[in-house]
Amino acid sequence: MSDEKKSTSHSGHSSLVTDHFLGLPHRPPFVFVRKLIACEPGTSAECETQFSSDDPMFAGHFPDDPLVSGVMLTDDLAQTAGIVAASAYPENSRPRFLLSAIRKMKFFRAARPNERIVLRARKIAAVDELLQFEVEALIDGKQVAAGQLVLNALPNAR
Numbered sequence: 001m002s003d004e005k006k007s008t009s010h011s012g013h014s015s016l017v018t019d020h021f022l023g024l025p026h027r028p029p030f031v032f033v034r035k036l037i038a039c040e041p042g043t044s045a046e047c048e049t050q051f052s053s054d055d056p057m058f059a060g061h062f063p064d065d066p067l068v069s070g071v072m073l074t075d076d077l078a079q080t081a082g083i084v085a086a087s088a089y090p091e092n093s094r095p096r097f098l099l100s101a102i103r104k105m106k107f108f109r110a111a112r113p114n115e116r117i118v119l120r121a122r123k124i125a126a127v128d129e130l131l132q133f134e135v136e137a138l139i140d141g142k143q144v145a146a147g148q149l150v151l152n153a154l155p156n157a158r
Contacts, residue, residue: 023086024079025096032072033079033119042088044122047080053113068111073145074102077135081121081149085131095153100130105147115139121149129153 024031035048051057051068058066078099085097111117118138125132129152137145 023089023091023094024082025098031079032076033083036083037118039083039087042084042123044120045080045084045087047076047083047119049076049117049119050115051111051113055113058113066113068113068115068117070105070107070145073107073111073117073137074105074147074149075099076117076119077121077137077145077147078149078151080119081123081131081133081135081151084121084123084133085151085153095129095155097131097151097153099149100152101150103132103148103150105145105149107145109139109142109144111137111139111144117144124148 024033032049033047034050037046037048039045051072053066057069057072061067061069082097086094089095116139119135120138121133121135123131124134131151131153133149133151135145135147135149136143
């Protein structure tokens with residue numbers, strides 16, 4: 001990806017993103033996918049993220065035992081699914097994809113600061129504007145979270 005750039009948000013969390021944020025509607029400080037590893041447009045994607053130990057969220061989650069929250073990990077997976085969904089459309093006509101359901105989400109172990117987290121999303125169904133994805137997060141090749149997410153495709157009009 002020749003148009004990658006590193007962006008640092010106000011929270012100190014940095015993201016490796018393209019000029020167009022990989023088709024996501026998010027902007028810093030809420031872009032958590034740092035790197036796109038692979039993408040089969042409209043079908044699947046593998047991304048990467050990592051949270052620095054000095055990220056402000058760890059001051060409260062938890063001060064003596066910092067953990068990446070399950071909610072944050074789920075949003076990282078939703079962003080990965082959003083990249084898959086957006087990649088199926090031309091850049092100038094992409095709908096906005098919003099998380100509309102979390103299904104069967106399970107967490108097998110905690111993710112910690114500075115761990116490299118691989119995020120995977122694969123589209124498994126689509127009905128009208130609803131897209132269902134099987135998602136998983138891995139650390140050192142071992143699954144730490146898995147489930148299904150549903151995104152809703154909204155027209156670009158606000």
